[in-house]
Each structure stands twice: as structure tokens, then as C-alpha cells.
Amino acid sequence: MFRANFLFKFLKYKQNNGHDIVQYHSNENFELQDQINIEIIDIDKKISENSKALVEAQIVKFKSTFSRSNNFIEQIGKNVYKTKLEDSINWHQKKLKYLYLRRRELEINLEKLKGIYWINKIKRILNLILIGFFILSTLFIFLSGFMIIIYLLPLIILIFLVYLVSTKRY
Structure with missing residues (x-):
């Protein structure tokens, strides 16, 4: 009896209290969107700063690569400097990633x-398909043109020989 009562209470249909008042706070969603937009703007600023620092490090590396120094002490300093420069460049690249x-x-x-997530996802997929189709069609046109030239090569040589024979003056 106890088991049957327990199962009845456990499986009993609960009525929906749909007449309760539900409050909707739409401004919470907008506040979250604003917060995410602010974070994106901050990340964009950090990306810009890191990109500038990476470009500067690459310029320094480029200049140090092509600088001429015959001094032994400068050569040792240059080797130490290059390793630190490479570490800095790698760090900036990891940070940017x-x-x-x-x-x-x-x-x-x-x-x-x-x-709008799925709409943008579909747009990205369609862009990838379009780019892939463009690349494949370009390769097909290039290869088919190349094959046509190879197949027409005997005819082109024959036309060229006929032209040389016809223009030869006796």
C-alpha cells in the first residue's frame, strides 16, 4: 500500500499554475549585450596594442638581421638580443591568438x-562553399586550358611549319 501511494504521488500529474503573474525584465538582456560589447571593444584595443608591439618587434628583428657588426662583443650581444627578441615575438603572437x-x-x-547566431552561421557556411566552388572552378578552367593546349600542340606545330614553308622564298 505504501509503495502504491508513493508511486501515485511520484507519478501524479501536477497541475500547471499558469495564472500566476510573470515579470519579464528585458533590460537585463540589453545590459548583458552592452557588457559583451564593452568587452569586445576592450579586446579590440588590446589586439591593436599587441599588433603594434608585434610589428615593432618584427622591425627590430629585421633591422638587427641586416645590420653589420664586425666586433666580437657586439656579435655576442646580438645573439643574446635575438633570442630575447624571438621570445618577445612568440609571446605577442600567442597573446594575439x-x-x-x-x-x-x-x-x-x-x-x-x-x-542571429544560426543566420550568421549559415552565411559563413555559404561563404565557405562559394569560395571552395570558386577555387575548384578556377582550377578546373586552368587545368582544362592546359590540357587543351597540350592536345592542340601537334596542330599548332603543323600550322607553324606550314607557315614557315609558305613564307620561305626560293
Whole structure:
């Protein structure tokens, strides 16, 4: 009896209290969107700063590569300087990669909040398909043109020989 009563209470249909008043706070969604937009702007600033620092480090590396120094002490300093410069460049590249990934995650979250995630996803997929189709059609046209030239090569040589024989003056 106890088991039957327990199962009845466990499986019993619960009535929906749909007459309760539900409050909708639409400004919370907008506040979250504003917060994500602010984070994206901050990440864009950091990306800009890191890109500038990376370009400066690459310029210094380029200048140090082509500078001429015959002094032994300068050569040793140059080798130490290059290793530190390479470490700096690698760090900036890793930081930029992380920032771009973080920015992409925030953009996806913002798209999900706005409800345009799947539309943008479909657009990206269609763009990839269009680019792939363009590349494949370009390769097909190039290769077919190349094959046509190879197949017509005996005819082109024959026309050229006929032209040489006909223009030869006796």
C-alpha cells in the first residue's frame, strides 16, 4: 500500500499554475549585450596594442638581421638580443591568438543573445562553399586550358611549319 501511494504521488500529474503573474525584465538582456560589447571593444584595443608591439618587434628583428657588426662583443650581444627578441615575438603572437579566440567567443555569445547566431552561421557556411566552388572552378578552367593546349600542340606545330614553308622564298 505504501509503495502504491508513493508511486501515485511520484507519478501524479501536477497541475500547471499558469495564472500566476510573470515579470519579464528585458533590460537585463540589453545590459548583458552592452557588457559583451564593452568587452569586445576592450579586446579590440588590446589586439591593436599587441599588433603594434608585434610589428615593432618584427622591425627590430629585421633591422638587427641586416645590420653589420664586425666586433666580437657586439656579435655576442646580438645573439643574446635575438633570442630575447624571438621570445618577445612568440609571446605577442600567442597573446594575439588568445585575444582573437576570446573575441570570437564573445561575438558568438552576443549573436546567441540577439538571436542571429544560426543566420550568421549559415552565411559563413555559404561563404565557405562559394569560395571552395570558386577555387575548384578556377582550377578546373586552368587545368582544362592546359590540357587543351597540350592536345592542340601537334596542330599548332603543323600550322607553324606550314607557315614557315609558305613564307620561305626560293
